[in-house]
Amino acid sequence: xxxxxxxxxSELKKASGLLLAISIIFVAANLRAPITSVGPLVSYIRESTxxxxxxxxxxxxxxxxxxxxxxxxAPQLARRYGVxxxxxxxxxxxxxxxxxxxxxxxxxxxxxxxxxxxSIAVCNxxxxxxxxRDFSGKIGLMTGxxxxxxxxxxxxxxxxxxxxxxxxxxxxxxxxSCWLILTALGILFWLPRMRHSRLTNAEQAQVNTAxxxxxxxxxxxxxxxxxxxxxxxxxxxxxxAWLPEILNSRGMxxxxxxxxxxxxxxxxxxxxxxxxxxxxxxQSQRLLVIITTLLYVIGIGGLMLDGNHLVPLWxxxxxIAGAGSFSLAMLFFTLRTRTTHAAAQLSxxxxxxxxxxxxxxPLVFGMIHDVTGHWTVSIAMLxxxxxxxxxxxxxxxxxxxxxxx
Numbered sequence: 368x369x370x371x372x373x374x375x376x377s378e379l380k381k382a383s384g385l386l387l388a389i390s391i392i393f394v395a396a397n398l399r400a401p402i403t404s405v406g407p408l409v410s411y412i413r414e415s416t417x418x419x420x421x422x423x424x425x426x427x428x429x430x431x432x433x434x435x436x437x438x439x440x441a442p443q444l445a446r447r448y449g450v451x452x453x454x455x456x457x458x459x460x461x462x463x464x465x466x467x468x469x470x471x472x473x474x475x476x477x478x479x480x481x482x483x484x485x486s487i488a489v490c491n492x493x494x495x496x497x498x499x500r501d502f503s504g505k506i507g508l509m510t511g512x513x514x515x516x517x518x519x520x521x522x523x524x525x526x527x528x529x530x531x532x533x534x535x536x537x538x539x540x541x542x543x544s545c546w547l548i549l550t551a552l553g554i555l556f557w558l559p560r561m562r563h564s565r566l567t568n569a570e571q572a573q574v575n576t577a578x579x580x581x582x583x584x585x586x587x588x589x590x591x592x593x594x595x596x597x598x599x600x601x602x603x604x605x606x607x608a609w610l611p612e613i614l615n616s617r618g619m620x621x622x623x624x625x626x627x628x629x630x631x632x633x634x635x636x637x638x639x640x641x642x643x644x645x646x647x648x649x650q651s652q653r654l655l656v657i658i659t660t661l662l663y664v665i666g667i668g669g670l671m672l673d674g675n676h677l678v679p680l681w682x683x684x685x686x687i688a689g690a691g692s693f694s695l696a697m698l699f700f701t702l703r704t705r706t707t708h709a710a711a712q713l714s715x716x717x718x719x720x721x722x723x724x725x726x727x728x729p730l731v732f733g734m735i736h737d738v739t740g741h742w743t744v745s746i747a748m749l750x751x752x753x754x755x756x757x758x759x760x761x762x763x764x765x766x767x768x769x770x771x772x
Contacts, residue, residue: 399521433484507647599692634686
């Protein structure tokens with residue numbers, strides 16, 4: 368009888384872990400799609416609302432600025448109210464923001480975008496700390512799982528938004544509202560987690576007192592992780608914004624140029640899953656940093672060469688490098704900290720600075736092109752960023768912890 372009870376408890380524990388993993392996957396699925404679904408629909412939105420090109424461009428910039436603003440506050444919210452409650456609230460607000468964006472009003476469109484950006488920022492920061500807390504023995508696997516979910520849904524959203532709006536006859540409002548399905552599933556699977564957040568005031572005070580306060584903003588290691596995170600975001604969002612334009616200027620058709628951008632994103636998917644698993648089993652991740660840098664330099668450098676026949680190869684190499692840098696950045700939040708709260712603090716700091724770089728990067732990239740009249744210097748800037756990724760990555764990859772003397 369005791370053996371049967373023991374097996375039952377073991378099975379219940381496994382089932383609970385599986386349900387938590389599934390709930391994290393559905394939360395992660397909401398962290399890119401509401402943003403990447405907007406870019407392909409900008410022309411439809413502009414024609415419908417009458418806003419200018421520059422104002423329409425803010426629809427993709429505003430969420431990144433929201434990430435910058437909100438990320439540092441997410442650890443404090445989790446510390447005070449509990450991770451589960453804060454994530455559930457964020458999912459609900461994502462749903463509200465999505466509904467706002469479907470209204471025939473520019474104010475509602477931008478207001479909903481701000482709500483979505485702030486809420487996604489909270490989840491971006493807290494998911495790595497949640498993985499550290501509940502999957503301490505499978506950090507690499509779970510980092511890979513939620514990263515793939517996030518990036519796959521983001522790539523899918525950018526690919527099917529126009530067909531939904533145009534071919535399915537839903538219009539841009541209907542195409543954006545379709546992602547409410549993901550949000551509803553996220554809330555549904557997250558609700559059972561709420562029983563884990565029911566702490567009394569006394570218990571919560573004890574947790575807050577017992578958790579050591581780490582000050583990542585004063586840590587050289589934290590800054591290395593932060594700049595590694597920021598520079599990989601800088602490269603990715605510059606390419607998202609400008610790669611099609613670069614390829615168009617070299618004679619590639621609009622459709623083919625768009626497919627090259629999609630190729631980068633889909634090339635990332637398998638490596639986004641595999642690399643965290645490999646990296647979590649290594650004492651130092653410096654070898655992966657070296658490989659990532661080489662792939663970036665070769666892939667981005669290839670864009671300087673004449674002719675378009677090798678562009679698919681350069682796109683694949685950039686995609687693999689992007690998967691390596693993104694996966695390592697997410698993993699460093701947990702590997703370079705000792706506690707769940709410290710992981711949230713480091714994640715908040717890194718994502719705040721990182722997405723600020725991501726927001727200003729495309730602007731700087733475009734300004735350089737306007738001044739020089741060609742893309743060479745702008746692309747060279749991305750190669751320089753790759754070398755900086757190597758420099759800061761070699762420091763971030765050391766087997767050390769933020770907060771240690």
